[in-house]
Amino acid sequence: MNLDSSGFTLVNLVWAALAVPAFIYILVGTDYSGRVGGEPRGPRITARWGWFGMELPALFVLPAVYLSAGNRHVVADLLVAAWVVHYVNRGLVWPWIAERHGRPVPVATCVSAVVFNVINGLLIGWHFAYVADYPSDWFLDARFIVGAAAFLSGAVLNLTSDYHVARLRSRNQGRYVMPRGVAFRILSSPNLVGEIVEWIGFALMAWSLPALAFAMWTMANLIPRALWRRRWYRETFPESA
Numbered sequence: 136m137n138l139d140s141s142g143f144t145l146v147n148l149v150w151a152a153l154a155v156p157a158f159i160y161i162l163v164g165t166d167y168s169g170r171v172g173g174e175p176r177g178p179r180i181t182a183r184w185g186w187f188g189m190e191l192p193a194l195f196v197l198p199a200v201y202l203s204a205g206n207r208h209v210v211a212d213l214l215v216a217a218w219v220v221h222y223v224n225r226g227l228v229w230p231w232i233a234e235r236h237g238r239p240v241p242v243a244t245c246v247s248a249v250v251f252n253v254i255n256g257l258l259i260g261w262h263f264a265y266v267a268d269y270p271s272d273w274f275l276d277a278r279f280i281v282g283a284a285a286f287l288s289g290a291v292l293n294l295t296s297d298y299h300v301a302r303l304r305s306r307n308q309g310r311y312v313m314p315r316g317v318a319f320r321i322l323s324s325p326n327l328v329g330e331i332v333e334w335i336g337f338a339l340m341a342w343s344l345p346a347l348a349f350a351m352w353t354m355a356n357l358i359p360r361a362l363w364r365r366r367w368y369r370e371t372f373p374e375s376a
């Protein structure tokens with residue numbers, strides 16, 4: 136790919152702008168991936184393999200683009216490492232620990248997630264490889280420090296809530312439960328809120344357009360899901376929600 140910096144900026148602006156209609160489209164649609172949604176059309180795949188297949192491109196594309204350029208920088212190294220740690224958990228660990236008793240995932244959802252992950256991996260990886268030029272004191276910059284705090288706190292909230300729900304569910308023989316605990320008292324989907332905070336933090340740390348676009352797409356994907364799930368909790372556990 137031969138892309139000058141204005142071409143790359145334009146591609147990223149278009150990609151970021153597309154998150155807005157995507158948000159509206161998802162918001163007026165329904166969730167076919169779990170307990171909330173209606174009956175999906177088309178072929179389906181077991182949730183475990185679906186998640187594994189969807190998240191694998193996210194794990195490999197960004198590091199491959201960055202490392203193949205041979206233009207490494209300690210800041211980008213750290214950001215790529217943070218990305219890899221997140222996706223090792225999401226693609227290789229979590230799907231095999233969380234017993235997905237829910238319905239299988241539609242193949243169409245997996246295909247769109249693969250496309251999404253490839254695009255984001257290419258754009259963010261390209262930015263780190265060819266565009267980013269961090270000053271040597273970037274680790275002391277307020278954007279990096281605030282971003283790192285947001286990334287880490289979002290990741291802790293996301294991980295602890297994901298594994299809390301997974302544990303509760305396997306203790307209850309696969310039944311749906313009303314989770315207890317501080318985070319669930321305040322938020323109905325702390326895992327999704329944590330994920331959003333995490334990628335906003337990453338965008339601040341990276342201070343880059345493709346990372347901002349990824350944070351916007353994450354919001355477009357997860358805000359509708361969090362709203363559906365809040366409604367689901369209210370309908371399923373009216374006494375506690």
Ligand SMILES: NC(=O)c1ccc[n+]([C@@H]2O[C@H](COP(=O)([O-])OP(=O)(O)OC[C@H]3O[C@@H](n4cnc5c(N)ncnc54)[C@H](OP(=O)(O)O)[C@@H]3O)[C@@H](O)[C@H]2O)c1
Nearest residue numbers: 169170235236237297300304310311312326327330353356
């Ligand atoms: N970056 C992005 O754009 C993006 C997009 C999607 C997801 N994610 C991340 O991927 C992770 C999983 O997302 P998700 O939407 O599948 O999360 P989720 O709705 O919390 O579901 C995760 C698993 O827990 C089960 N579960 C959830 N609440 C439960 C309850 N009250 N009782 C019993 N079981 C319950 C679900 O069952 P069912 O399958 O039966 O519902 C599913 O197996 C999250 O950390 C999310 O942030 C990121």
